[in-house]
Amino acid sequence: MRSLIVAVLGLLFANVVLAQDDATKKDLSKMQGTWSLVSGERDGKKVSEEEAKNTVITIRGSDFVFPDVSKIGTSATGTIKIDPTKNPKWIDPTSSKDGVKSLGIYEFVGNGYRACFAEPGKDRPQDFSAKSGSGHNLQVWADSLEGTYVLVSGEQRGQALAKEVVQAASLVIDGNKHKSMSDRDLVVGIHKLSPGKTPKEIDSQDTEGPSKGLILGIYKYENGEFTVCFAAPGKDRPKEFTTKSGTGEFVHAWKKK
Numbered sequence: 655m656r657s658l659i660v661a662v663l664g665l666l667f668a669n670v671v672l673a674q675d676d677a678t679k680k681d682l683s684k685m686q687g688t689w690s691l692v693s694g695e696r697d698g699k700k701v702s703e704e705e706a707k708n709t710v711i712t713i714r715g716s717d718f719v720f721p722d723v724s725k726i727g728t729s730a731t732g733t734i735k736i737d738p739t740k741n742p743k744w745i746d747p748t749s750s751k752d753g754v755k756s757l758g759i760y761e762f763v764g765n766g767y768r769a770c771f772a773e774p775g776k777d778r779p780q781d782f783s784a785k786s787g788s789g790h791n792l793q794v795w796a797d798s799l800e801g802t803y804v805l806v807s808g809e810q811r812g813q814a815l816a817k818e819v820v821q822a823a824s825l826v827i828d829g830n831k832h833k834s835m836s837d838r839d840l841v842v843g844i845h846k847l848s849p850g851k852t853p854k855e856i857d858s859q860d861t862e863g864p865s866k867g868l869i870l871g872i873y874k875y876e877n878g879e880f881t882v883c884f885a886a887p888g889k890d891r892p893k894e895f896t897t898k899s900g901t902g903e904f905v906h907a908w909k910k911k
Contacts, residue, residue: 677738681762685734688712689766689795692849698786707847710798718747729754736760744778745769756791765876766796796849799827799880803908806879809897810904825908832858839863847873855891856882869903878910 691709694701701709712719716733729749737744742759749755757778758771770779773789784792805823808815822837834841841863848855853872860866870891871884883892886903895905 678736681736681738681743682716684762685713685736685767686715688798688800690798690847690849692766692794692796694794695784695790695792697784697789697791703848711795742781745771747771763794764796766794768792768794797875799847799875800829801910802826803880803910806907806909808904808906812898823906834863841865853893853895856884858884880908880910882906882908 689711691701691706691711693706694709709720713734716735717731718734719731720729729747729751731751732747732749735746735748740759742761745758745760747756747758754774756771756774757776758769759779759782760767760769761782768782770782770784770793771791772779773791776789779788779790782792784790803825805815805820805825808820808823819837823834825832825834830844830846832841832843832845841860843858843860843862845859846857848857854874856871856873858869858871860869865884865887867887869884869887870889871882872892872895873880873882874895875881881895883895883897883905884903885892889903897903897905
């Protein structure tokens with residue numbers, strides 16, 4: 655009887671370990687790629703919009719890398735260990751430079767995730783806050799727009815783009831640089847994102863193409879689909895993703911390859 659109980663307990667423990675491993679692999683898979691900082695707060699002080707704009711993190715496997723210009727991260731490079739079976743979920747980054755570990759929590763929100771870290775040697779945060787005196791580092795990340803896209807649909811001046819125009823269009827985003835091609839035009843330029851605004855804002859400065867100069871727009875990014883609405887050059891920023899009301903010059907919906 656005793657050996658049977660031991661066998662049953664061993665089986666239950668093995669099942670728990672397998673379930674935890676599966677949950678860890680699933681969440682770690684969702685974290686892969688390059689993320690842009692939407693907002694941050696350190697010990698009660700908000701991260702500036704300029705600092706947030708310049709901050710991205712790349713996660714490959716369990717390794718992470720911050721760019722040199724970033725000051726928000728726990729360390730420039732290192733590894734993360736997560737435990738999604740905890741409530742809230744645990745995330746512990748360890749610096750590859752000095753081996754210092756910070757204790758944190760995380761959760762997936764919208765098209766990204768947020769994390770809150772304690773100072774090295776301090777207790778793990780219990781909630782997603784970074785009040786003055788806590789020493790906590792709160793970060794909200796959204797999926798980076800970097801990648802290659804195909805056009806799914808488009809609208810200009812209230813009219814849907816022709817099928818052949820949609821099929822011929824492509825877009826490549828590399829950092830703050832963009833290049834799009836259609837059956838008629840090549841557009842090259844740079845852009846600035848303001849993901850903390852509602853709706854999210856994008857300012858595009860094209861150096862090549864039919865709309866050279868600054869054009870103002872709004873965007874959204876969900877499940878690999880990037881939708882943008884731009885006003886005509888010199889016009890006010892659109893407030894919604896439509897051209898029928900005259901608030902936007904064109905709307906494009908792109909799908910990441």
